[in-house]
Amino acid sequence: MAEVKANSNTDKAKPEAKKSAKKDEPKDTIWSRREFFSLAGWASFMATLGLSSLYFTRLLFPRVLFEPSPIFKAGKPSDYTVGEVSTKWVKAQRVWIVRDMEGIFVIFALCTHLGCTPRWLKTEAKYKCPCHGSGFTKTGIAFEGPAPRALERLKIELDPEGQIIVDKSKKFLYEKGEWDKPGSKLLV
Incomplete structure (x- = not known):
């Protein structure tokens, strides 16, 4: 039974070796698809946050129409x-x-x-x-x-x-x- 466990441990080690081998391979692109969509999501979030802050800053300076004294x-x-x-x-x-x-x-x-x-x-x-x-x-x-x-x-x-x-x-x-x-x- 000890041998079976050893075999199962070696089986577990093999997929990890395969994963590490994939990570070491050179990439054909700058970003993976996952990284690209993650960056795009953060960029759109930051753009929305920036535009919203401009809008709220504008609210601090309302347009005041001058009305002369009656x-x-x-x-x-x-x-x-x-x-x-x-x-x-x-x-x-x-x-x-x-x-x-x-x-x-x-x-x-x-x-x-x-x-x-x-x-x-x-x-x-x-x-x-x-x-x-x-x-x-x-x-x-x-x-x-x-x-x-x-x-x-x-x-x-x-x-x-x-x-x-x-x-x-x-x-x-x-x-x-x-x-x-x-x-x-x-x-x-």
Whole structure:
């Protein structure tokens, strides 16, 4: 029985010798198939990790849009002539400043139909929306087109230095009778 065990031990030794003989043979390629797929897997894992870290780094620096303060100084009342609509602030603040015989008021340049910016047509003495043709009088009342209501007025007041202060966060609606409220018009 000892001989049988010895034979079985020698049989076990033979496959190990065969394996070591295969390892010693020169390779025809740089990597074996197993090594190639292992490297490819690690490379794709590292690429995914790198791209993900770039994405998360981008989240640390969000795009912040600058929004100007809703309160701004618009000069002195003497800067505005009676009967004129000032278009000086349309691009920067989206407002018109109007001076009539009673005083000065500010109209928000936003069409009440779909939010387009109307244009002041001096020759026709009206605001005209280029999107759908809504028309508004010099005071901001809708008289033509699909606009459902008048343009909004904004709060206006004088500071202690005599400068006009416009507050775009406070709006006055014609339909609610707010154009007669204090702050909707500056009596000069």
